[in-house]
Amino acid sequence: MNYRITIQYDGSRYNGWQKQGNTKNTIQGKLEDILSRMTKEEVEVHGAGRTDAGVHALGQTANFHLKEKWDPKQIKEYLNRYLPEDIEVTCVREASPRFHSRLNAVEKVYVYRIGTEGRKAVFRRKYRYLYPGRLDVKAMEQASASCIGTHDFKSFCANRHMKKSTVRTITGITFTEEDKDILITYTGNGFLYHMVRILTGTLLEIGAGMRRPEEMKLILEGKNRALAGKTAPAQGLTLLKVRYGDEDEI
Amino acid sequence: MNYRITIQYDGSRYNGWQKQGNTKNTIQGKLEDILSRMTKEEVEVHGAGRTDAGVHALGQTANFHLKEKWDPKQIKEYLNRYLPEDIEVTCVREASPRFHSRLNAVEKVYVYRIGTEGRKAVFRRKYRYLYPGRLDVKAMEQASASCIGTHDFKSFCANRHMKKSTVRTITGITFTEEDKDILITYTGNGFLYHMVRILTGTLLEIGAGMRRPEEMKLILEGKNRALAGKTAPAQGLTLLKVRYGDEDEI
Numbered sequence: 125m126n127y128r129i130t131i132q133y134d135g136s137r138y139n140g141w142q143k144q145g146n147t148k149n150t151i152q153g154k155l156e157d158i159l160s161r162m163t164k165e166e167v168e169v170h171g172a173g174r175t176d177a178g179v180h181a182l183g184q185t186a187n188f189h190l191k192e193k194w195d196p197k198q199i200k201e202y203l204n205r206y207l208p209e210d211i212e213v214t215c216v217r218e219a220s221p222r223f224h225s226r227l228n229a230v231e232k233v234y235v236y237r238i239g240t241e242g243r244k245a246v247f248r249r250k251y252r253y254l255y256p257g258r259l260d261v262k263a264m265e266q267a268s269a270s271c272i273g274t275h276d277f278k279s280f281c282a283n284r285h286m287k288k289s290t291v292r293t294i295t296g297i298t299f300t301e302e303d304k305d306i307l308i309t310y311t312g313n314g315f316l317y318h319m320v321r322i323l324t325g326t327l328l329e330i331g332a333g334m335r336r337p338e339e340m341k342l343i344l345e346g347k348n349r350a351l352a353g354k355t356a357p358a359q360g361l362t363l364l365k366v367r368y369g370d371e372d373e374i
Numbered sequence: 375m376n377y378r379i380t381i382q383y384d385g386s387r388y389n390g391w392q393k394q395g396n397t398k399n400t401i402q403g404k405l406e407d408i409l410s411r412m413t414k415e416e417v418e419v420h421g422a423g424r425t426d427a428g429v430h431a432l433g434q435t436a437n438f439h440l441k442e443k444w445d446p447k448q449i450k451e452y453l454n455r456y457l458p459e460d461i462e463v464t465c466v467r468e469a470s471p472r473f474h475s476r477l478n479a480v481e482k483v484y485v486y487r488i489g490t491e492g493r494k495a496v497f498r499r500k501y502r503y504l505y506p507g508r509l510d511v512k513a514m515e516q517a518s519a520s521c522i523g524t525h526d527f528k529s530f531c532a533n534r535h536m537k538k539s540t541v542r543t544i545t546g547i548t549f550t551e552e553d554k555d556i557l558i559t560y561t562g563n564g565f566l567y568h569m570v571r572i573l574t575g576t577l578l579e580i581g582a583g584m585r586r587p588e589e590m591k592l593i594l595e596g597k598n599r600a601l602a603g604k605t606a607p608a609q610g611l612t613l614l615k616v617r618y619g620d621e622d623e624i
Contacts, residue, residue: 132494132496132497133496134496134497180497201492204492204494209494209496209499210496210499211496212493212494242451242454243462243464244382244454244459244462245462246382246383246384246459246460246461246462247382247384247430247432247501249384249459249460251497
């Protein structure tokens with residue numbers, strides 16, 4: 125049986141989603157350990173987005189196959205009982221046998237939260253990046269427009285040895301304000317390694333007046349990571365949602 | 375000069391507001407250390423509510439006297455620069471010479487946040503109490519009505535050697551729902567030591583069906599701490615606001 129789950133986590137004390145080689149303390153690892161204990165078989169959990177160390181999730185999606193049939197409610201209760209307090213499984217349901225959380229994903233939504241005006245925002249402090257200066261949001265919005273559509277995002281990919289295509293489609297970059305924080309919401313069919321954080325870092329440099337909004341287009345066309353801005357800190361980023369085709373939509 | 379400040383804090387890692395004898399790591403202590411360093415004089419900070427260890431604040435108010443005149447903006451910046459990331463001063467302003475944050479307070483508002491249905495709520499986990507069972511909110515509301523008005527709240531006071539009056543006026547206890555959490559908001563002219571937490575603990579026992587709503591009145595009339603319920607955990611409690619008379623209102 126194939127199961128699909130939705131997960132929330134505070135990524136602050138984890139080495140990201142993916143268990144890779146000897147990487148300890150990952151979200152994937154925590155889930156696999158508990159599921160393997162529950163079923164007495166080795167379980168592999170596939171995540172939709174491989175969030176970096178320190179990145180959070182409100183709607184990460186994953187799937188895994190179990191040899192026997194389990195009650196989704198029972199799986200959810202077992203996971204939440206043994207998962208630490210900073211990881212929660214919010215939904216478990218049966219999926220079609222061929223469903224794969226990453227390969228079937230048609231859209232992902234990430235949000236990057238920026239604190240401004242020196243406000244510490246005590247209760248949100250671990251889920252935002254407190255930018256130390258003023259930002260021209262209008263300039264950032266103008267620059268972001270160049271990224272909408274299908275482009276080669278090589279300039280915004282931290283993986284220098286990426287052999288696969290670096291072409292992705294971004295359908296939306298929107299700016300909203302919440303409790304005086306700036307929220308940048310990125311919607312697209314997929315994002316490269318560090319792509320949202322490099323886009324945000326570049327937009328921050330534009331917002332701070334270090335670069336002009338028109339540069340964004342040139343950075344994109346240059347297809348060279350060195351042209352783009354710094355990688356924005358992980359703690360401001362949250363994977364909000366993963367969407368699938370109609371068949372797999374809840 | 376007398377200064378009045380508003381403070382937010384995540385109380386999780388502090389021994390409460392008040393510096394008492396050898397108590398280290400208090401909010402009051404942190405503020406006094408920084409203000410004394412700034413002014414090169416010994417500064418005493420008076421808080422409106424002596425929040426317990428682990429209790430949070432969104433609108434704690436305090437005041438302190440300085441020998442010289444300082445720019446409120448400068449005080450605010452200095453404090454926020456040296457305060458840890460879980461304490462923030464959101465407002466500093468000059469106050470009349472006789473203003474005292476605790477003695478002049480006319481109303482305090484506390485909110486107690488209860489998680490239900492086993493939902494972990496990863497991002498709020500440190501600011502709520504996850505109740506392990508179901509709650510009958512209607513019964514809790516019914517019971518809370520007995521507490522409205524001016525009463526001797528001796529049954530809800532953890533200080534057995536309280537020599538001063540235990541009479542207080544509660545003007546409101548309201549129940550609201552936010553993201554499936556139950557929020558109980560207490561408004562009154564003052565609260566005794568642990569009073570909000572003992573009231574909440576008693577309401578939880580009523581909500582869980584361990585006591586009947588009618589018992590609340592008898593507990594109040596009994597004027598005996600042993601009659602009331604357990605003290606609810608500190609982490610669910612937040613001091614929301616302190617109100618003053620017109621003269622000192624912002």
